[in-house]
Structures are given as structure tokens and as C-alpha cells.
Amino acid sequence: MNSNYYLVIMAxxxxxxxxxxxxxxxxxxxxxxxxxxxxxxxxxxxxxxxxVPNDNIYIVTSANYCDIVKEQxxxxxxxxxxxxxxxxxxxxxxxxxxWKIKKRNPxxxxxxxxxxxxxTDEKKFAEAIQQTLEYAAETDAIVTLGIKPTRPETxxxxxxxxxxxxxxxxxxxFRVDAFKEKPNRETAELYLKQSSYFWNSGIFIWNVSTIxxxxxxxxxxxxxxxxxxxxxxxxxxxxEMIDKLFPECENISxxxxxxxxxxxxxxxxxxxxxxxxxxxxxxxxxxQKDAYxxxxxxxDIDLYETYNCIVHATGEKKVVIQGLDGYVVAEKDGxxxxxxxxxxxxxxxxx
Amino acid sequence: MNSNYYLVIMAxxxxxxxxxxxxxxxxxxxxxxxxxxxxxxxxxxxxxxxxVPNDNIYIVTSANYCDIVKEQxxxxxxxxxxxxxxxxxxxxxxxxxxWKIKKRNPxxxxxxxxxxxxxTDEKKFAEAIQQTLEYAAETDAIVTLGIKPTRPETxxxxxxxxxxxxxxxxxxxFRVDAFKEKPNRETAELYLKQSSYFWNSGIFIWNVSTIxxxxxxxxxxxxxxxxxxxxxxxxxxxxEMIDKLFPECENISxxxxxxxxxxxxxxxxxxxxxxxxxxxxxxxxxxQKDAYxxxxxxxDIDLYETYNCIVHATGEKKVVIQGLDGYVVAEKDGxxxxxxxxxxxxxxxxx
Numbered sequence: 001m002n003s004n005y006y007l008v009i010m011a012x013x014x015x016x017x018x019x020x021x022x023x024x025x026x027x028x029x030x031x032x033x034x035x036x037x038x039x040x041x042x043x044x045x046x047x048x049x050x051x052v053p054n055d056n057i058y059i060v061t062s063a064n065y066c067d068i069v070k071e072q073x074x075x076x077x078x079x080x081x082x083x084x085x086x087x088x089x090x091x092x093x094x095x096x097x098x099w100k101i102k103k104r105n106p107x108x109x110x111x112x113x114x115x116x117x118x119x120t121d122e123k124k125f126a127e128a129i130q131q132t133l134e135y136a137a138e139t140d141a142i143v144t145l146g147i148k149p150t151r152p153e154t155x156x157x158x159x160x161x162x163x164x165x166x167x168x169x170x171x172x173x174f175r176v177d178a179f180k181e182k183p184n185r186e187t188a189e190l191y192l193k194q195s196s197y198f199w200n201s202g203i204f205i206w207n208v209s210t211i212x213x214x215x216x217x218x219x220x221x222x223x224x225x226x227x228x229x230x231x232x233x234x235x236x237x238x239x240e241m242i243d244k245l246f247p248e249c250e251n252i253s254x255x256x257x258x259x260x261x262x263x264x265x266x267x268x269x270x271x272x273x274x275x276x277x278x279x280x281x282x283x284x285x286x287x288q289k290d291a292y293x294x295x296x297x298x299x300d301i302d303l304y305e306t307y308n309c310i311v312h313a314t315g316e317k318k319v320v321i322q323g324l325d326g327y328v329v330a331e332k333d334g335x336x337x338x339x340x341x342x343x344x345x346x347x348x349x350x351x
Numbered sequence: 352m353n354s355n356y357y358l359v360i361m362a363x364x365x366x367x368x369x370x371x372x373x374x375x376x377x378x379x380x381x382x383x384x385x386x387x388x389x390x391x392x393x394x395x396x397x398x399x400x401x402x403v404p405n406d407n408i409y410i411v412t413s414a415n416y417c418d419i420v421k422e423q424x425x426x427x428x429x430x431x432x433x434x435x436x437x438x439x440x441x442x443x444x445x446x447x448x449x450w451k452i453k454k455r456n457p458x459x460x461x462x463x464x465x466x467x468x469x470x471t472d473e474k475k476f477a478e479a480i481q482q483t484l485e486y487a488a489e490t491d492a493i494v495t496l497g498i499k500p501t502r503p504e505t506x507x508x509x510x511x512x513x514x515x516x517x518x519x520x521x522x523x524x525f526r527v528d529a530f531k532e533k534p535n536r537e538t539a540e541l542y543l544k545q546s547s548y549f550w551n552s553g554i555f556i557w558n559v560s561t562i563x564x565x566x567x568x569x570x571x572x573x574x575x576x577x578x579x580x581x582x583x584x585x586x587x588x589x590x591e592m593i594d595k596l597f598p599e600c601e602n603i604s605x606x607x608x609x610x611x612x613x614x615x616x617x618x619x620x621x622x623x624x625x626x627x628x629x630x631x632x633x634x635x636x637x638x639q640k641d642a643y644x645x646x647x648x649x650x651d652i653d654l655y656e657t658y659n660c661i662v663h664a665t666g667e668k669k670v671v672i673q674g675l676d677g678y679v680v681a682e683k684d685g686x687x688x689x690x691x692x693x694x695x696x697x698x699x700x701x702x
Contacts, residue, residue, distance in 0.1 A: 020669070302701065305694075317685035318371070320701045322694055323678075331687060334668035338680065338689065343673055350653065350671045 005133050006108045006208075007052040008097050009044055011061040011069060011115035012084055016348040017279050020335035021312050029115035030068050033277065034287055035297035035314060040277070041115045042072055047122055048111070051129055056108075058101065059115075060084060060093045079234065085243040091257035092222060092249035094204075096242070098211045099226040100233045108208040109136045117201070118286050120273030128270045132205040135173060135266075142214065142259070143173065143205040146198025146267040147274045152188035155278055157181055157200040157255075161267045176265040179255060198267055201274055204254070211258075218261045222249050280328040281341045284310035310341070356484050357459045357559075358403040359448050360395055362412040362420060362466035363435055367699040368630050371686035372663050380466035381419050384628065385638055386648035386665060391628070392466045393423055398473055399462070402480055407459075409452065410466075411435060411444045430585065436594040442566075442608035443573060443600035445555075447593070449562045450577035451584045459559040460487045463605075468552070469637055471624030479621045483556040486524060486617075493565065493610070494524065494556040497549025497618040498625045503539035506629055508532055508551040508606075512618045527616040530606060549618055552625055555605070562609075569612045573600050631679040632692045635661035661692070 014027050022028040029041045038046065045057060054075045061069055063083040070078055082097055094112060101108045111129055119125045132143045146159045158180040167173035179200065183191060191197035215223035225245050232238050250257075259265060275286045284295045287310075294303055298313035304322040313319045313331040321329060328344060330337045339347060365378050373379040380392045389397065396408060405426045412420055414434035421429055433448055445463060452459045462480055470476045483494045497510045509531040518524035530551065534542060542548035555562075566574035576596050583589050601608075610616060626637045635646045638661075645654055649664035655673040664670045664682040672680060679695060681688045690698060 020671075304697075304701070313687065315685070316687050318702075319687045320371075320690070321688075322690040322697070322701070324689060327674075329687075329689065331682075334666065336664065336667050336670045336680075336682060336687065337672075338675060339671070339673040346655075346673065350655070350673070351669075 001051065001053050002109075002133075003053060003056070004105065004107045004109055004137065005052045006056040006058065006101055006105075006110040007045070007048045008094070008101075008110055008112045009041065009057070009059045009115045010090060010093055010112065011041055011059050011065065012087060012093065013114075013116055014062075014087075015116070015278075016351070017344070018283075018330075019347055019351050020337050021330050021332045023332075026068070027065075027116075028277070030065065030072060032314065033283065033297075033312070034118065035312075039072055040118070041069065043119075044113060044115050044117070045073055045076070047119060047125055048129070051126060051133070052111070055080070058082060058097050060097050061115075062087065083239065083242070084246060086247050088246065088249045088251045090254040091219060091252045092246060094211065094254050095215045095219065095222050095249075096226050096246070098208055098215065099223075099230065102208045102212050103230050103233050106208065109133045110206060110208055110211070112204040112206075114202050114276070116277060117203075118275045118277050120286070122272070124270065124272035128268055128272060129205070131172070132268050135167070135268075136205050136207045136210070139167075140210045140213075140264055141167070141173075141206070142210060142262055142265045144176070144259075144265065144267050145201045145203040145205075145270050147201050148269055148271045149192050149197060149199055152185060152192045153199065154182060154185055154188050155282070156276065158183065158191055159198045159200050159267050161196050161198060161269070163196050167266055173266045173268050176259075176267050179259055198269055199274070200255075201270075202276070205268075210264075214258050214262050219250075219252075219257050222257070225249060280310050280312075280330070280344050280347075283312075284308075284328075284341070308341070352402065352404050353460075353484075354404060354407070355456065355458045355460055355488065356403045357407040357409065357452055357456075357461040358396070358399045359445070359452075359461055359463045360392065360408070360410045360466045361441060361444055361463065362392055362410050362416065363438060363444065364465075364467055365413075365438075366467065366629075367702070368695070369634075369681075370698055370702050371688050372681050372683045374683075377419070378416075378467075379628070381416065381423060383665065384634065384648075384663070385469065386663075390423055391469070392420065394470075395464060395466050395468070396424055396427070398470060398476055399480070402477060402484070403462070406431070409433060409448050411448050412466075413438065434590060434593070435597060437598050439597065439600045439602045441605040442570065442603045443597060445562065445605050446566045446570065446573050446600075447577050447597070449559055449566065450574075450581065453559045453563050454581050454584050457559065460484045461557060461559055461562070463555040463557075465553050465627070467628060468554075469626045469628050471637070473623070475621065475623035479619055479623060480556070482523070483619050486518070487556050487558045487561070490518075491561045491564075491615055492518070492524075492557070493561060493613055493616045495527070495610075495616065495618050496552045496554040496556075496621050498552050499620055499622045500543050500548060500550055503536060503543045504550065505533055505536055505539050506633070507627065509534065509542055510549045510551050510618050512547050512549060512620070514547050518617055524617045524619050527610075527618050530610055549620055550625070551606075552621075553627070556619075561615075565609050565613050570601075570603075570608050573608070576600060631661050631663075631681070631695050631698075634663075635659075635679075635692070659692070 160177040161174040165175040293308040511528040512525040516526040644659040
């Protein structure tokens with residue numbers, strides 16, 4: 001393994017769309033939502049098993065979740081688990097961890113990934129990460145992984161690539177033309193037909209100097225906060241100072257803070273079977289289904305005349321369902337939800 | 352209270368139609384299926400609060416359930432809880448307890464009732480029991496309570512009364528013409544139109560000599576078993592002898608064993624709001640429903656666009672249901688059932 005390769009996992013989300021299985025106390029990244037025996041956070045770390053040494057794995061999360069992270073990733077050094085005192089979106093999170101890593105290893109090449117996504121082809125994923133980390137080591141490029149669309153998805157942002165302009169050093173890396181917000185159905189259909197549009201996976205790869213310089217240029221105030229803290233990183237004062245200064249950061253995503261402005265942005269087109277697992281419906285799409293379109297996660301689930309459902313009941317000893325079509329049935333710790341998948345955007349209003 | 356009045360509660364059933372809330376370990380008579388804070392057995396005993404002294408209440412149940420009965424009816428003397436070593440339907444059960452009561456009080460007048468039925472008008476019920484017990488004390492009549500039908504129910508047996516032949520002493524007691532099996536829909540409609548048909552409630556009232564003589568005449572072999580045991584009732588040998596001899600009894604209902612043959616059978620027409628609570632659907636019919644036809648039993652159940660459902664989830668902290676019509680949703684101890692009410696006869700096959 002390359003000792004200059006680093007992994008940053010962003011694990012501060014408090015998603016409410018997988019209620020009641022996920023909750024603010026235990027958001028989905030900390031849950032075995034796929035029924036594999038590993039939580040999404042653990043699966044995310046597992047994917048870098050052969051690429052990044054444990055000592056180079058950093059997790060940025062809410063202060064409330066640090067103990068959960070320690071428990072779920074016992075091989076990651078406790079001092080690599082960074083506690084945000086409040087939620088400020090992805091830019092402050094990345095700025096903080098980047099400056100901290102820069103202090104430790106100015107030659108670091110970093111992959112930044114969300115903690116709650118799903119990847120089905122881990123080999124292809126590892127290949128994409130290896131190639132982009134290599135590329136980041138050699139260049140000042142900001143690289144994002146773009147997923148080849150397989151359906152006119154309206155739930156994702158898109159990246160428009162300039163396919164005529166491949167990177168000079170790698171012919172499978174293309175300059176980014178534009179980042180696109182979540183499209184409507186019609187636009188999504190259009191994107192799907194063209195080969196230059198990719199799903200924005202929210203996965204970034206860069207070397208530490210590149211990202212730190214980008215923050216210096218495009219977010220000077222934010223950058224200064226974390227640059228000024230260089231002397232206190234890895235000292236007993238770090239958390240105290242972060243607790244004091246982090247809340248002063250602008251609440252902004254890295255997409256708006258950096259990507260929209262930076263020049264050297266490249267997309268690596270990938271097709272490793274990816275989902276952001278944003279909803280019960282997308283979970284149903286991703287996991288193994290029976291011949292009737294049902295995805296069941298739980299020890300003993302019997303279905304009769306039931307179609308296109310997702311059933312998540314890992315805590316129930318037995319579940320019997322007769323006569324449902326297109327529903328989510330989810331139970332956790334004494335809370336039960338039954339809801340049409342077509343109405344699942346209302347779940348966050350239900351609890 | 353009249354010290355010659357006795358109550359026999361038959362509590363040996365192992366219904367499987369309320370699965371998963373009921374189970375063989377804890378059948379529905381031992382459950383707070385109505386969400387009132389009292390089990391069906393307790394509610395049954397409660398109805399006789401002002402009619403029968405606690406010392407005169409007898410429960411006949413399976414040996415497996417004796418401890419549950421003791422716990423649920425702590426005021427009933429433990430020696431009044433009779434343990435059947437095996438299931439032999441209602442005739443041996445009634446024959447046993449009748450001989451036992453006869454030994455203790457040959458002047459006993461007894462109401463025999465199932466443990467798992469529901470009554471909504473307890474005052475009317477008490478009135479019916481008082482009147483029929485009084486009548487039983489004065490005559491050798493076998494009295495059954497017939498419920499005035501309110502719908503063409505195909506799930507109950509019926510009693511055809513001879514309305515022209517009222518009892519000479521009570522003008523609200525009629526001779527039974529015939530017992531009718533569960534009818535089909537067409538026949539049930541016919542019964543409903545005529546005023547001489549009543550639902551067979553399975554509640555009987557008689558004096559102990561009458562029922563014991565009826566057993567002597569119509570079930571001599573069975574009667575002899577329990578008559579021969581007269582010397583051992585209320586001795587340490589009773590259970591041992593019952594365990595040995597009870598299994599020899601014919602497996603037969605009191606309807607077939609006695610009612611079909613006896614002469615002096617009368618029906619008391621009643622309308623105290625009765626249900627045998629045989630199915631989830633009948634439970635929904637009986638309990639309080641919201642404006643959309645939903646019956647909810649549980650601490651915190653929120654429904655959206657949900658109609659004609661019965662939800663029983665007393666162990667769940669919270670239940671949210673969106674978009675169901677005509678379903679039973681039942682959860683207990685880690686087992687969840689969702690099933691169309693129209694398919695509920697299949698529930699017993701599901702577990």
C-alpha cells in the first residue's frame with residue numbers, strides 16, 4: 001500500500017428518509033441497512049482495505065457520533081476521527097481534514113467519500129480509486145467520479161463532461177464542463193441519451209496541496225481558520241479550538257465552495273454499480289430482489305401475493321405479509337412503518 | 352349474591368386466527384385483545400362480579416394454562432381451576448366440572464360460558480344471566496342464550512326458536528326447535544329476515560342436577576367416569592385420576608353430546624352486543640372505529656389514507672401506516688403480520 005494515500009470518509013449525515021430504521025441517534029451510515037452484517041460506514045472503509053493504510057483513514061463526523069465510529073471502525077486510530085461541533089455541510093468538513101492531513105503529510109493524495117453510499121462492483125471501484133489517486137499524485141487535478149447513468153434518475157445531480165478533452169496523461173479522465181442540479185424527468189431523459197452526462201457521486205480525489213490551495217483561493221476566510229490551527233492539530237487543544245472556530249465557517253457544500261469555481265476539474269467515468277441509497281425505493285432497486293420484485297432484509301420474511309416491496313425488519317423474528325404491492329415495510333426497535341413507495345417522500349413528515 | 356349461583360368458564364381454546372398476537376403459548380382468552388387493560392378471560396369473569404361469589408367461579412382449561420389463569424384471576428380459589436390433561440372439546444369439560452360442583456353443592460345453578468367472547472352491554476348481559484339462573488333454579492330446563500342477529504353472519508351457528516311456545520313460567524324464554532350449523536350467505540339472509548332465528552352464543556344455564564342427569568342419559572359412559580370420581584374430588588388424588596381417565600372421554604362438543612338430544616331446551620333471546628371474536632375482521636367490527644373504519648389497538652398509531660383496517664400493536668412504541676385499505680396489521684413480540692382482511696382465513700397457514 002502507498003503510504004501517501006489517504007481516505008476521508010464524511011459521516012456527519014442525519015438522514016431521515018430511512019425512518020424508522022435510521023434515526024437522528026443512529027443515521028443510516030451506522031446501520032447494516034443492506035443486511036450484510038456490515039454497516040454502510042464499515043462497507044465504505046472496507047472498499048479501501050487494499051488501497052489505504054488504516055492509519056491514513058480519517059472520518060469526519062458529528063461529535064455525537066464519534067463513539068459509534070470508534071466502535072464500528074476499531075482499526076482506525078481514534079485521533080483520526082474528527083468531531084464537528086455542528087453541521088456546516090461538506091466544505092468546512094473537507095477544509096478542516098485537508099489542513100490537518102497536510103500538516104502530517106504534505107505529499108498526501110486523498111480520496112474523499114460519503115459514508116452512506118453503495119457500490120456493487122468493488123473491484124471496479126478499487127480500480128477507479130487507484131487510477132485517480134495515481135493521477136492526483138502526478139497532477140494538480142481535482143477529480144470526481146462520474147457514474148454512467150443507467151436510467152433517467154431525477155434524484156441525482158449530474159456532471160457534464162467534455163469528452164473531446166481527455167486529460168493529456170490519462171485517456172479515461174475528462175474535463176468537467178458543468179455541474180448540473182437534479183433535473184426534471186424530461187431533462188434526465190435527455191441526459192441519459194447523451195454520453196457526456198454522468199451522475200455526480202460526491203466522491204473526490206486530489207492531492208492535499210491542490211485542495212488546500214483551492215480553499216485558499218476560493219474560500220480564503222474558511223481556509224484561514226483551519227490554516228491558523230496548524231500548530232494545534234494533534235495537540236490537546238485541537239478539539240477546544242475546533243469547537244470554538246468551526247461554527248464560524250460558512251454552511252456550504254464543497255460543490256458550491258470549490259467545484260463551481262476551480263479550473264482543473266476532471267471526471268473519471270465509472271460504472272461500478274453505485275447508489276446513494278437516498279430512499280427506500282433506491283434501496284429496493286439496489287439489493288437482491290425475488291422474482292416478484294421484493295427486496296427483503298430480515299431473518300425470516302414470508303411473502304404471499306406481494307410484489308415490488310422493500311421489507312426491512314432485522315429486529316423482527318418473523319414477518320408475514322400478504323397482498324401488498326409497491327410498499328415499504330420497515331420495523332426497528334418498536335417502531336413500524338408501512339407506506340406506499342410512491343409516497344415515500346412523506347416519510348420524513350411521519351415521525 | 353346467591354350462594355347457589357356458579358360460573359364455569361371454559362378456557363381451553365388454542366385459537367390460531369389471531370396470530371401473531373395470540374399463540375398456542377398464550378391464546379386469545381389470556382390476552383388484552385381489546386386494548387382495555389383486561390384480558391378476555393378477566394372481562395368474562397368481571398361480567399359475573401355482582402352475580403356469582405368468587406368461591407363459586409370455576410375455570411376449566413388446559414393443564415398448560417393453569418398458571419396463567421391463577422395469575423389473571425387471583426381472586427378465584429386455585430382449587431377451582433381445573434386442568435384438562437388433553438383437549439376433548441366441551442362435553443367432557445362440562446361433565447367433569449358439573450359432577451365436581453354437584454359434590455360440593457347439589458343445589459348449584461350454573462352459567463357455563465366461553466372465555467373468549469365479547470359483550471358490549473354488560474348490564475343487559477347481567478340481566479339475562481340473572482333471569483336465566485333464576486329460571487334454572489326453578490325448573491329442569493337447559494337454557495341457552497340466543498343473540499338476535501344484526502347481520503347475515505355465516506360464521507356462527509344458529510338456534511331456531513319456537514316463538515309460539517313460550518315457557519309457561521317466563522314469557523321471554525322459548526323452546527328450541529333446532530340447532531343449525533353455520534349457514535351459507537343465502538340461508539343467513541333468510542334467517543335474518545325471520546324473527547325465530549338466533550345466533551348460538553355457546554352460553555348455557557342450568558341447575559347441576561339437570562345437566563348431570565342429561566349426561567347420565569345421553570352420555571352414560573362419559574358420565575360414569577366423572578361420577579365414579581366423586582370420592583376423589585377435592586382430594587390430592589383428583590388430578591392424578593383426571594390425568595388418567597380424562598383422555599378416555601369422547602372428543603365431542605356439548606351441542607352434539609347433549610343439546611341435540613335433550614327435550615327441555617329453551618332459548619333466551621338476548622341483545623347485549625355479543626361477538627365470539629373469531630377473527631381479526633370480527634374484532635374490527637366490534638371495537639371502536641375511527642371515521643374511516645379503522646380500529647387501532649396500541650399506544651401510538653398514526654394512519655394516513657388508511658381505511659377499514661384493524662391494527663393491533665400493543666407492544667410497538669409507534670406505528671405509522673400510509674395507504675392501506677382493508678388489512679389487518681398485527682405485531683407481537685417480534686412477529687409482524689400484514690394481511691388483507693378478505694384473506695384472513697389463511698392466517699392459520701402462515702405461521
